[in-house]
Amino acid sequence: MGQMTRRSFLATTSLAAAGTAAGPWVPGAHAQAKSITIGVLYDLTGPFAAAGAVPGSIGTKIAFDMINEKGGVLGKHKIRAIEGDSQSKPDVAINEAERLLNVEKVDILLGIYSSAIAVPLAEKVDKQNRVLWVTIAIDDRVFRGRDLKYTFRAQPPGSQFGQLSARFIADYAPERFKMKPQEVKGAIIYEDGPYGSGVAASGEAELKKIGMKLVLKEGYSASTPDLASLVTKLKAARPDVLFHTGYNPDITLFLRQAKELGLRVKAIVGHGAGYGQYDKLREAFREDVDHIFNVDPVASQLLDAKKLKGNLGKIRDEFLGRYKKVTGVDQIPPHASMGFNNTWVLLTDVLPRAIQKYGGWSPEAIQKAALETDIPEGGTIQGYGVKFAGPGDNMRGQNLRASLVVMQYIGGKTQIVYPKAIQTASPVLPLPGTSPYAAR
Secondary structure (H helix, E strand, C coil), X not given: CCCCCHHHHHHHCHHHCCCXXXXXXXXXXXXXXXXXXXXXXXXXXXXXXXXXXXXXXXXXXXXXXXXXXXXXXXXXXXXXXXXEECCCCHHHHHHHXXXXXXXXXXXXXXXXXXHHHHHHHHHHHHHCCCEEXXXXXXXXXXXXXXXXXXXXXXXXXXXXXXXHHHHHHHHHHHHHHCCCHHHCEEEEEEECCHHHHXXXXXXXXXXXXXXXXXXXXXXXXXXXXXXXXXXXXXXXXXXXXXXXXXXXXXXXXXXXXXXXXXXXXXXXXXXXXXXXXXXXXXHHHHHHHCCXXXXXXXXHHHCCHHHCCCCHHHHHHHHHHXXXXXXXXXXXXXXXXXXXXXXXXXXXXXXXXXXXXXXXXXXXXXXXXXXXXXXXXXXXXXXXXXXXXXXXXXXXXXXXXXXXXXXXXXXXXXXXEECHHHCCCCCCCCCCCCCCCECC
16 A cells, blocks of 8 residues: 555545444444444554555555445445454464454454465364355365355365466467477466465476476475575476566565575566565666566456456446545555455345345355355456355365466566457566576
8 A cells, every 4th residue: 555554544445434434444443333344454563564465455445435336235225344453473463353253243244365374274164054255265275175154255275276377387488489389488486375385286286287397395484584505406307497486575586586586587487475566666666667467356447357257347447446535546456356356246146135135144044145156257346256165075165166367567667468359468488688696
């Protein structure tokens, strides 16, 4: 959010305007008649805040605001949101979740940016027979093999990130590198929490499936103060492509030290989080970040509004306009769309069905309504559809229709470069000589 504090954000957005003091994001406010109380948990402070959690929280706030301005869910059930701050710490997140669920007595717990928080939290919340609606955290282990009854995620799973980036390079290697995919040397580095290790594992499996050479795979702590030794190992391994999964401070540290120590590759492919925060990367590295790739759910402003179902194009534009007005930014990160979109699915598809068909928003009503969600491709502002895996599925609660794109920063703008069917620009590959990371 740049220089804007959370206090100044609340002062400028309509969520805190006169006449809505009992509405969203006012902790301790008295619920209006027939209101739905949602506990919202994001990392508003700490390293995850700058890696996408704050933009995601703003997206969620805008979704609540737009619904409440029309009277609430179904025009009569206003959202009363109570905020929590995970502080980028799993133990704090669990304590905040307990407060929201058992002291504030919220009906639904929504949000969660970090997989390191989502993995332990999901099971704890589900055991209490309470609803957890995950908007951003991606690790497959949130769901895999757990048979969670009340936890749902419209967001794509982490395994897709490593798979898509490897396929992207394999598809373009013959044309752009003049190499068979099996001749390309790849290196995988990652923060060693659930998020990074999950993406890295899926990437390694996909490289093996393709036959691409893996010359180095190494994890590191996201809080490490020095990555010079890792850069040295990468220089010795001489990869053609670097696949990197990290947050914000660690990505900034790595790119700075990689430049200083002379790491040279044909391509750098990041996987969300810090790589999705183009404004912060640009602020730190200026034109040096040009031509770096980012794999993520698409930033909704990059899609053709005419290809979205119904009036979603207008809804998307309204969200984007409000986000720009509140933050003053030109480059809206993908996490803002994630926060809005995945909250919007709950508010406009699941909760109306739960109320109309199952009599309210109890955990049982919500889980029944969620399992009946059937949103086709093009039915969300991020382009993908929504169908949650049901009982008996190893990933019960996961959206089976979610999808990702590969984006590239080209000339100060974010472009979709893969899949080819929806690309807005052809990828610049390999890195051009103007990049400090380009192979010489």
